Amino acid sequence: MNERAVFGEIFRLGPVSRPELAQATGLSKPTISVALANLGRAGLVREVGLRAGVAGRSALLYEVRPEAGWVLAVDIGQAFVRLALANLVGTVVTRVDDPSGSRNPTELLAQLTGLADRLTAQAGIGRADVTLAVLGTPGIHDKKTGALHLAPNLPGWDRPGAVDRFSAVSASPYLVENDIDLAAVGEATYGLGRGVAHFAYVSIGTGIGMGIMIDGKLYRGSRGGAGEISYLPIGEGDPVLDDPAAIRRGMFESVASADGIVAAAQRLGWAQATSAKEVFDAARAGDPIARRAVEVEVNHVAHGLAAVAAVLDPELVVLGGGVGVQGGDLLIGPVQHRLRHLVALQPPRIEVSTLGADAVLMGAVAVGVTAARDLVLDRTVAANG
Amino acid sequence: MNERAVFGEIFRLGPVSRPELAQATGLSKPTISVALANLGRAGLVREVGLRAGVAGRSALLYEVRPEAGWVLAVDIGQAFVRLALANLVGTVVTRVDDPSGSRNPTELLAQLTGLADRLTAQAGIGRADVTLAVLGTPGIHDKKTGALHLAPNLPGWDRPGAVDRFSAVSASPYLVENDIDLAAVGEATYGLGRGVAHFAYVSIGTGIGMGIMIDGKLYRGSRGGAGEISYLPIGEGDPVLDDPAAIRRGMFESVASADGIVAAAQRLGWAQATSAKEVFDAARAGDPIARRAVEVEVNHVAHGLAAVAAVLDPELVVLGGGVGVQGGDLLIGPVQHRLRHLVALQPPRIEVSTLGADAVLMGAVAVGVTAARDLVLDRTVAANG
DNA sequence: GAAATTTGTATTGGACCTTTACGAAGTCGT
DNA sequence: ACGACTTCGTAAAGGTCCAATACAAATTTC
Numbered sequence: 057m058n059e060r061a062v063f064g065e066i067f068r069l070g071p072v073s074r075p076e077l078a079q080a081t082g083l084s085k086p087t088i089s090v091a092l093a094n095l096g097r098a099g100l101v102r103e104v105g106l107r108a109g110v111a112g113r114s115a116l117l118y119e120v121r122p123e124a125g126w127v128l129a130v131d132i133g134q135a136f137v138r139l140a141l142a143n144l145v146g147t148v149v150t151r152v153d154d155p156s157g158s159r160n161p162t163e164l165l166a167q168l169t170g171l172a173d174r175l176t177a178q179a180g181i182g183r184a185d186v187t188l189a190v191l192g193t194p195g196i197h198d199k200k201t202g203a204l205h206l207a208p209n210l211p212g213w214d215r216p217g218a219v220d221r222f223s224a225v226s227a228s229p230y231l232v233e234n235d236i237d238l239a240a241v242g243e244a245t246y247g248l249g250r251g252v253a254h255f256a257y258v259s260i261g262t263g264i265g266m267g268i269m270i271d272g273k274l275y276r277g278s279r280g281g282a283g284e285i286s287y288l289p290i291g292e293g294d295p296v297l298d299d300p301a302a303i304r305r306g307m308f309e310s311v312a313s314a315d316g317i318v319a320a321a322q323r324l325g326w327a328q329a330t331s332a333k334e335v336f337d338a339a340r341a342g343d344p345i346a347r348r349a350v351e352v353e354v355n356h357v358a359h360g361l362a363a364v365a366a367v368l369d370p371e372l373v374v375l376g377g378g379v380g381v382q383g384g385d386l387l388i389g390p391v392q393h394r395l396r397h398l399v400a401l402q403p404p405r406i407e408v409s410t411l412g413a414d415a416v417l418m419g420a421v422a423v424g425v426t427a428a429r430d431l432v433l434d435r436t437v438a439a440n441g
Numbered sequence: 442m443n444e445r446a447v448f449g450e451i452f453r454l455g456p457v458s459r460p461e462l463a464q465a466t467g468l469s470k471p472t473i474s475v476a477l478a479n480l481g482r483a484g485l486v487r488e489v490g491l492r493a494g495v496a497g498r499s500a501l502l503y504e505v506r507p508e509a510g511w512v513l514a515v516d517i518g519q520a521f522v523r524l525a526l527a528n529l530v531g532t533v534v535t536r537v538d539d540p541s542g543s544r545n546p547t548e549l550l551a552q553l554t555g556l557a558d559r560l561t562a563q564a565g566i567g568r569a570d571v572t573l574a575v576l577g578t579p580g581i582h583d584k585k586t587g588a589l590h591l592a593p594n595l596p597g598w599d600r601p602g603a604v605d606r607f608s609a610v611s612a613s614p615y616l617v618e619n620d621i622d623l624a625a626v627g628e629a630t631y632g633l634g635r636g637v638a639h640f641a642y643v644s645i646g647t648g649i650g651m652g653i654m655i656d657g658k659l660y661r662g663s664r665g666g667a668g669e670i671s672y673l674p675i676g677e678g679d680p681v682l683d684d685p686a687a688i689r690r691g692m693f694e695s696v697a698s699a700d701g702i703v704a705a706a707q708r709l710g711w712a713q714a715t716s717a718k719e720v721f722d723a724a725r726a727g728d729p730i731a732r733r734a735v736e737v738e739v740n741h742v743a744h745g746l747a748a749v750a751a752v753l754d755p756e757l758v759v760l761g762g763g764v765g766v767q768g769g770d771l772l773i774g775p776v777q778h779r780l781r782h783l784v785a786l787q788p789p790r791i792e793v794s795t796l797g798a799d800a801v802l803m804g805a806v807a808v809g810v811t812a813a814r815d816l817v818l819d820r821t822v823a824a825n826g
Numbered sequence: 827g828a829a830a831t832t833t834g835t836a837t838t839g840g841a842c843c844t845t846t847a848c849g850a851a852g853t854c855g856t
Numbered sequence: 857a858c859g860a861c862t863t864c865g866t867a868a869a870g871g872t873c874c875a876a877t878a879c880a881a882a883t884t885t886c
Contacts, residue, residue, distance in 0.1 A: 085866085284751050287743040287751045367651070401664055428810075442873095495884080498831080499883060
């Protein structure tokens with residue numbers, strides 16, 4: 057009811073006085089007072105000081121009690137499993153990055169359980185105090201069957217019910233979300249996407265993916281497949297001239313990901329090229345073959361983003377992932393320049409992620425905090441009757 | 442307040458009794474009664490009969506009074522200007538299709554004014570009784586400046602303030618929306634998109650465009666440019682092998698629109714080919730060159746839809762426009778087959794528009810009815826104080 | 827034709843929120 | 857330093873709106 061609106065405004069405005077809340081919510085001062093009394097009694101809100109400096113009686117300031125809820129954020133990444141424990145205002149209290157061990161469900165769950173135990177213990181809370189866990193994984197989570205599709209790096213997780221075993225990690229409810237979608241939410245909440253209504257987070261690394269924020273909300277598509285741009289038909293030959301049977305598979309990912317950059321460098325004459333980072337470093341040092349390989353990458357990325365811009369018309373594109381973050385300085389300018397010839401309107405703004413490898417984890421925190429806020433309110437409403 | 446919810450449910454459920462409304466809205470019977478009394482007094486709702494057949498007292502049924510509001514829908518198309526006058530329940534009372542005359546703003550406005558006068562007279566109402574006009578135009582309407590961008594077929598309309606002159610057509614408020622976006626709304630309301638949360642309406646004709654419905658709502662992008670898929674980079678050569686300066690402009694529209702089909706047929710040896718319809722007819726008759734040209738078109742469309750599916754993951758793609766409607770039978774099966782090799786998940790369902798050339802106009806009606814519903818309520822609230 | 831069932835409305839009661847008013851607690855000016 | 861002024865917090869009262877209850881009206885079923 058009314059406490060929800062007040063609680064939401066306290067979240068939004070930070071330490072805030074009763075008159076300010078009355079103004080922000082449109083409610084009267086007495087109503088604010090009773091709502092604050094209820095929220096305070098439930099332990100969700102606390103007094104935090106006095107507003108001084110202005111004429112008149114000093115107002116008491118209220119803020120969300122950070123310990124009113126805990127969010128466990130989990131990023132199951134390529135090389136690392138990352139966990140963070142955040143309180144209800146989104147402050148990360150403890151975190152850990154652990155090298156990925158076995159990806160087999162049973163062993164991965166054991167690793168997660170151990171790390172979650174360590175984090176909660178460090179924070180001085182129990183595992184049962186976690187309001188909500190949010191897990192970022194590759195692939196698409198089918199909520200009906202509990203299977204994880206399109207995640208070849210996680211063998212065994214595509215079996216029905218596999219994801220449901222996360223319930224063993226903590227007794228609290230949990231959400232499973234695509235890692236790149238979470239990164240988009242992270243950028244929208246803590247990164248460059250703050251205040252931007254429509255934007256896309258494009259991750260280029262060993263793979264390629266995109267998270268889409270529309271009207272400030274994550275857009276998943278009808279089956280969770282929105283943003284699967286690894287399958288964009290880029291680099292295709294002309295179907296009129298080529299023999300249909302011989303048409304190259306124009307997968308965006310195969311040409312524009314880290315492997316694609318290395319392959320381009322090799323094709324251009326640098327046979328020993330082994331990593332995208334190496335190519336970018338050589339290009340910065342002035343190596344002509346590397347510069348040419350980067351040019352090729354620029355062209356591919358520009359075409360991919362042209363397709364994205366044509367369909368979505370985002371205001372902003374945030375570039376993330378290993379290649380996006382490490383090579384962004386070499387890519388953004390030329391890509392934007394190239395885009396001007398490929399799109400109808402002005403191309404979208406393009407920026408490199410400021411959150412880097414933490415984007416997924418921070419997105420999990422953001423999703424968790426939003427959901428946990430509702431959960432703790434529901435819980436107190438249920439308790440108060 | 443509460444009357445809004447009741448009014449909305451009457452819209453949704455059609456002739457409906459008080460107990461049913463109480464159930465649907467969660468309000469109590471007495472509350473429904475007073476709301477109905479107010480709505481009836483304002484002329485927005487009327488009694489329509491009795492529910493018979495079931496045991497117990499017969500319930501009075503209520504429905505929206507169709508004459509409580511009027512929507513003028515306008516489609517400014519390539520060859521025709523189409524207008525329809527619909528009442529508040531969306532029934533088209535009168536309509537007219539008039540060949541497009543001059544596209545110069547002054548003369549087009551005069552044509553529209555004359556046609557609008559004729560329609561309202563036929564319906565026995567005055568121009569002032571129109572609650573709302575909705576205009577579908579090509580291009581992108583910039584609400585700030587009142588200019589119409591990317592509409593080369595409407596010379597003079599790209600000047601600031603040009604669109605504002607629509608206010609002369611009728612004293613009522615008006616909305617200007619992209620024609621293809623309206624067609625998407627039309628399909629969502631009266632066509633194949635009913636009940637589908639996320640779908641795309643792809644129009645292929647002399648030009649190419651797409652309207653996107655997300656969560657049942659039209660998505661326009663940050664500057665109204667979402668769905669401008671004419672600029673999809675399809676048919677591009679390989680940037681590694683080709684000289685960058687010589688790269689063909691891979692505009693989707695140039696290869697996949699009606700002109701593109703004709704050009705493909707000519708390149709394949711049918712020098713006298715003049716129209717897409719002719720090519721489709723010949724293909725249906727078994728002409729090998731025409732069939733090959735259709736194959737080329739299938740391939741292009743499949744690549745375009747692959748890009749759309751990769752970004753949006755729609756549940757359904759509705760094919761419209763001249764080529765889409767007339768050639769749909771030849772395209773859909775092969776396109777869907779081709780798509781299976783181009784996308785990550787199952788390709789979206791693909792269907793040919795059932796509304797055909799009326800999609801834009803029906804979309805304007807749908808948008809208008811939704812907006813007019815709010816307007817008439819606002820007006821009565823303002824009148825009742 | 828009586829019982830059963832459902833509809834519509836009158837009355838009551840209560841929840842909730844605003845308005846008004848005033849005491850409390852500060853700041854500013856002389 | 858002290859009074860005037862401003863702002864804050866709360867108490868009391870009043871009003872609005874809606875749900876619950878009860879009952880009369882209308883229709884079907886047996």
